[in-house]
Amino acid sequence: xxxxxxxxxxxxxxxxxxxxxxxxxxxxxxxxxxxSLKNGEYKGKIFxxxxxxxxxxxxxxxxxxxxxxxxxxxxVIVVPASMVLEVIRECVEVKVRxxxxxxxxxxxxxxxxxxxxxxxxxxxxxxxxIPVIGPNTFGILNRKIGLNASFSLELSGVKGxxxxxxxxxxxxxxxxxxxxxxxxxGLGKIMGLGNRCNIDFPQAISYLMEDADTKVIGVYLEGIDxxxxxxxVAKKHRGRKPIVIYKSGQxxxxxxxxxxxxxxxxxxHEIYVGGFCQAGMLWVDSTEELIDTLKVLNFLPLPQDGTxxxxxxxxxxxxxxxxxxxxxxxxxxxxxxxxxxxINGVLPPLTMRSNPLDLGPSWNNVESLKSILRIVLEDRYIxxxxxxxxxxxxxxHFIRELSGLLMEWKTRKPVVSCFSYPSEKWAKDIExxxxxxxxxxxxxxxxxARAISNxxxxxxxxxxxxxx
Amino acid sequence: xxxxxxxxxxxxxxxxxxxxxxxxxxxxxxxxxxxSLKNGEYKGKIFxxxxxxxxxxxxxxxxxxxxxxxxxxxxVIVVPASMVLEVIRECVEVKVRxxxxxxxxxxxxxxxxxxxxxxxxxxxxxxxxIPVIGPNTFGILNRKIGLNASFSLELSGVKGxxxxxxxxxxxxxxxxxxxxxxxxxGLGKIMGLGNRCNIDFPQAISYLMEDADTKVIGVYLEGIDxxxxxxxVAKKHRGRKPIVIYKSGQxxxxxxxxxxxxxxxxxxHEIYVGGFCQAGMLWVDSTEELIDTLKVLNFLPLPQDGTxxxxxxxxxxxxxxxxxxxxxxxxxxxxxxxxxxxINGVLPPLTMRSNPLDLGPSWNNVESLKSILRIVLEDRYIxxxxxxxxxxxxxxHFIRELSGLLMEWKTRKPVVSCFSYPSEKWAKDIExxxxxxxxxxxxxxxxxARAISNxxxxxxxxxxxxxx
Numbered sequence: 001x002x003x004x005x006x007x008x009x010x011x012x013x014x015x016x017x018x019x020x021x022x023x024x025x026x027x028x029x030x031x032x033x034x035x036s037l038k039n040g041e042y043k044g045k046i047f048x049x050x051x052x053x054x055x056x057x058x059x060x061x062x063x064x065x066x067x068x069x070x071x072x073x074x075x076v077i078v079v080p081a082s083m084v085l086e087v088i089r090e091c092v093e094v095k096v097r098x099x100x101x102x103x104x105x106x107x108x109x110x111x112x113x114x115x116x117x118x119x120x121x122x123x124x125x126x127x128x129x130i131p132v133i134g135p136n137t138f139g140i141l142n143r144k145i146g147l148n149a150s151f152s153l154e155l156s157g158v159k160g161x162x163x164x165x166x167x168x169x170x171x172x173x174x175x176x177x178x179x180x181x182x183x184x185x186g187l188g189k190i191m192g193l194g195n196r197c198n199i200d201f202p203q204a205i206s207y208l209m210e211d212a213d214t215k216v217i218g219v220y221l222e223g224i225d226x227x228x229x230x231x232x233v234a235k236k237h238r239g240r241k242p243i244v245i246y247k248s249g250q251x252x253x254x255x256x257x258x259x260x261x262x263x264x265x266x267x268x269h270e271i272y273v274g275g276f277c278q279a280g281m282l283w284v285d286s287t288e289e290l291i292d293t294l295k296v297l298n299f300l301p302l303p304q305d306g307t308x309x310x311x312x313x314x315x316x317x318x319x320x321x322x323x324x325x326x327x328x329x330x331x332x333x334x335x336x337x338x339x340x341x342x343i344n345g346v347l348p349p350l351t352m353r354s355n356p357l358d359l360g361p362s363w364n365n366v367e368s369l370k371s372i373l374r375i376v377l378e379d380r381y382i383x384x385x386x387x388x389x390x391x392x393x394x395x396x397h398f399i400r401e402l403s404g405l406l407m408e409w410k411t412r413k414p415v416v417s418c419f420s421y422p423s424e425k426w427a428k429d430i431e432x433x434x435x436x437x438x439x440x441x442x443x444x445x446x447x448x449a450r451a452i453s454n455x456x457x458x459x460x461x462x463x464x465x466x467x468x
Numbered sequence: 469x470x471x472x473x474x475x476x477x478x479x480x481x482x483x484x485x486x487x488x489x490x491x492x493x494x495x496x497x498x499x500x501x502x503x504s505l506k507n508g509e510y511k512g513k514i515f516x517x518x519x520x521x522x523x524x525x526x527x528x529x530x531x532x533x534x535x536x537x538x539x540x541x542x543x544v545i546v547v548p549a550s551m552v553l554e555v556i557r558e559c560v561e562v563k564v565r566x567x568x569x570x571x572x573x574x575x576x577x578x579x580x581x582x583x584x585x586x587x588x589x590x591x592x593x594x595x596x597x598i599p600v601i602g603p604n605t606f607g608i609l610n611r612k613i614g615l616n617a618s619f620s621l622e623l624s625g626v627k628g629x630x631x632x633x634x635x636x637x638x639x640x641x642x643x644x645x646x647x648x649x650x651x652x653x654g655l656g657k658i659m660g661l662g663n664r665c666n667i668d669f670p671q672a673i674s675y676l677m678e679d680a681d682t683k684v685i686g687v688y689l690e691g692i693d694x695x696x697x698x699x700x701v702a703k704k705h706r707g708r709k710p711i712v713i714y715k716s717g718q719x720x721x722x723x724x725x726x727x728x729x730x731x732x733x734x735x736x737h738e739i740y741v742g743g744f745c746q747a748g749m750l751w752v753d754s755t756e757e758l759i760d761t762l763k764v765l766n767f768l769p770l771p772q773d774g775t776x777x778x779x780x781x782x783x784x785x786x787x788x789x790x791x792x793x794x795x796x797x798x799x800x801x802x803x804x805x806x807x808x809x810x811i812n813g814v815l816p817p818l819t820m821r822s823n824p825l826d827l828g829p830s831w832n833n834v835e836s837l838k839s840i841l842r843i844v845l846e847d848r849y850i851x852x853x854x855x856x857x858x859x860x861x862x863x864x865h866f867i868r869e870l871s872g873l874l875m876e877w878k879t880r881k882p883v884v885s886c887f888s889y890p891s892e893k894w895a896k897d898i899e900x901x902x903x904x905x906x907x908x909x910x911x912x913x914x915x916x917a918r919a920i921s922n923x924x925x926x927x928x929x930x931x932x933x934x935x936x
Contacts, residue, residue: 032862152861169782171783171786174782174858174859178858181891182891222783248788249791312639314639315637316640316641316688319690319717320716323717326719327719350573350576361572390643390646392619392622393619394500420646422625422649425622443756444755446755
């Protein structure tokens with residue numbers, strides 16, 4: 001692995017962090033970043049750098065990186081663009097191990113000076129093996145150690161977990177992180193790659209592939225200069241960890257916007273789709289599908305093959321989710337005869353005893369539901385279960401009553417659910433089951449169906465039977 | 469209008485309700501329905517009917533419909549299928565004005581007896597001009613008067629409003645209602661049409677078209693016997709009130725499931741799509757799109773034409789939403805020269821001053837944002853605004869600071885937003901603006917873009933320029 005990629009470890013697990021441009025003026029970025037560093041749960045040492053201050057937010061300040069009492073693992077830089085090159089020279093001189101460069105005003109601006117400055121920084125950093133995340137980024141987080149090296153303290157509110165998130169847009173990183181708070185997705189490392197000075201998507205993915213805390217990688221991308229390199233990295237690691245990719249800039253107008261946003265040509269959309277999919281990346285089409293897919297990959301085992309069953313308390317949601325499964329290539333096969341016999345032994349003829357299965361009048365009978373669930377979990381010709389239960393007075397304890405069975409099977413067969421409920425009724429029970437990796441829940445039947453279909457898609461990528 | 473359709477008024481605004489099959493056994497449906505009637509906010513009189521009880525839940529019970537002290541507007545029936553015909557005969561005899569038939573065991577079961585029984589009921593009721601909603605339904609609600617004639621008391625928790633919801637599936641009605649609670653969609657009348665004895669989609673839509681409290685009609689449908697009739701009704705009312713339709717049962721397997729679910733052939737999906745769209749119904753593809761679209765139509769004025777602007781604090785979400793707008797036929801045209809000049813006067817060159825517009829470094833400057841917003845609202849060549857703001861410490865008061873401007877323009881130009889925020893931060897401010905019909909908010913940029921695109925689609929239906 002390249003030295004600078006290996007050194008990214010210093011960015012995510014620093015023992016010491018210096019903030020160049022720290023400020024006690026709440027209107028400055030240097031204030032917000034220090035606030036995030038200090039008031040997250042980070043336990044390492046923080047050194048504010050500001051030549052005009054002796055103390056900021058109760059921390060002793062230092063005039064420059066040369067004066068800090070300890071070696072610096074991570075330097076976070078928020079000074080104006082014109083001063084950055086000098087700071088990077090200092091970083092090289094004092095052997096800073098990694099840099100997060102938040103400052104803007106480089107390749108994304110509409111004249112050549114910014115691009116030139118950025119390229120000089122890259123050359124300096126490359127020479128010293130220093131990874132530089134940014135410039136023009138909101139920063140990075142590592143929830144594992146409570147590190148928030150970004151200008152948004154609020155991002156520290158997201159639950160920690162094993163999803164690594166790489167984005168080319170700070171706005172999208174914020175939206176994804178805020179939504180993850182309510183959808184119970186566990187995020188571990190969050191990276192705003194910004195203008196990608198010397199750490200671009202290929203390097204960041206290489207790092208996360210080796211990172212023990214990262215199980216699934218989510219990518220939001222607008223355009224990159226060298227898609228070939230990304231495709232090569234994805235191919236090299238194909239099937240090791242899922243890479244879920246959401247690429248925007250699909251239309252001409254948005255492509256133009258992407259160019260001015262992060263200084264990269266979005267490029268012909270079709271070329272990206274083809275190349276990325278062939279390299280084994282899992283393609284998704286929206287912010288919501290990105291989060292939903294990361295969640296199912298993060299929490300559940302992969303299905304053995306593409307045969308799923310839908311077990312639903314009601315007919316309607318069984319049908320809507322069935323539509324999505326079939327559209328996305330997940331097979332809802334008829335039950336084999338012995339399974340069908342067992343099901344017929346549990347459910348009266350009034351119900352829809354085929355696949356999708358509708359409990360009909362038995363929707364409020366927890367023993368029937370448990371029996372059916374056990375039958376399909378034990379059937380080796382069924383490799384994934386989509387369970388739909390709609391809250392009513394008669395089934396208000398169902399989630400708790402099913403939890404033993406779900407816990408028992410959690411490592412063997414994926415169970416995705418749409419448990420639909422008013423206000424907070426089932427929220428806690430569901431969160432407990434998700435945290436235990438016993439199921440993943442979605443608010444609509446279609447989103448649950450899409451998630452389980454994408455889980456199967458990734459299994460196909462892993463088995464090498466899906467190239468797009 | 470047909471007499472039975474006119475008489476649906478008695479179902480939704482009854483002064484007296486009888487519950488045939490009321491029970492004090494909490495395991496029976498007759499208990500749950502009485503619970504919903506009694507513990508919603510309904511102020512009319514409730515008469516439990518049960519020959520073996522003198523009192524149920526503190527209400528005086530009566531042996532049959534013949535013995536109630538007052539004429540009955542609405543009879544809700546939950547007795548077993550075999551007893552229903554006799555109860556309907558009583559309804560005719562004592563001149564009940566409308567019926568909600570919750571009991572199952574009719575056309576949806578796998579033998580002909582059920583279908584035959586249902587047809588006898590329909591003939592009797594038709595002869596007397598009595599509308600019968602059901603059988604095989606969870607019931608109906610009218611939030612306007614707090615009436616909950618269903619077996620789920622929880623449904624009373626949804627905020628009242630001007631959306632009428634018709635579904636063929638109780639499960640889907642529950643899911644949509646539960647989701648409406650968190651998405652702030654105002655539901656007025658909710659109908660589970662079930663097996664559609666003598667009130668089918670065409671009749672229910674005809675009723676809601678005349679209903680003063682209903683502004684928008686949402687339809688979830690699996691399959692109907694006579695699509696022609698529905699198409700004719702939709703055509704007749706084309707452009708009067710939006711009809712948003714979500715039809716499931718698109719694949720062979722789910723079509724079969726739909727048949728056994730409510731006893732109707734789903735029919736060739738393509739035929740439905742074509743016919744419904746040509747009749748001016750707005751086609752949507754998921755539960756979520758149904759709710760999102762109903763919400764925007766319920767709260768916002770229609771755009772004059774198909775030119776929209778995206779104003780965003782960040783580039784990423786501007787690009788993802790731009791993709792969706794262009795895919796769905798909403799034009800993001802360049803600004804006209806005078807507008808562009810004004811925008812250039814507000815924003816520094818570093819930002820993306822085209823459409824989509826990215827505030828760039830000005831994202832945290834509320835005066836710039838207000839100026840831009842005013843410029844695009846006042847530009848008569850822009851007919852819809854998509855506003856994207858991502859929460860940060862520097863903009864935490866923005867929603868409140870923008871509210872005056874949004875209130876000022878609310879009846880003239882639709883503003884859809886994606887205000888993204890951690891936990892509850894902006895929730896209350898947004899709800900206030902939505903309740904005032906000043907904007908409609910969505911959790912992701914793509915969903916906001918889809919909603920504003922569908923608002924334009926409905927305007928095209930109204931203007932007669934969109935046939936599919």
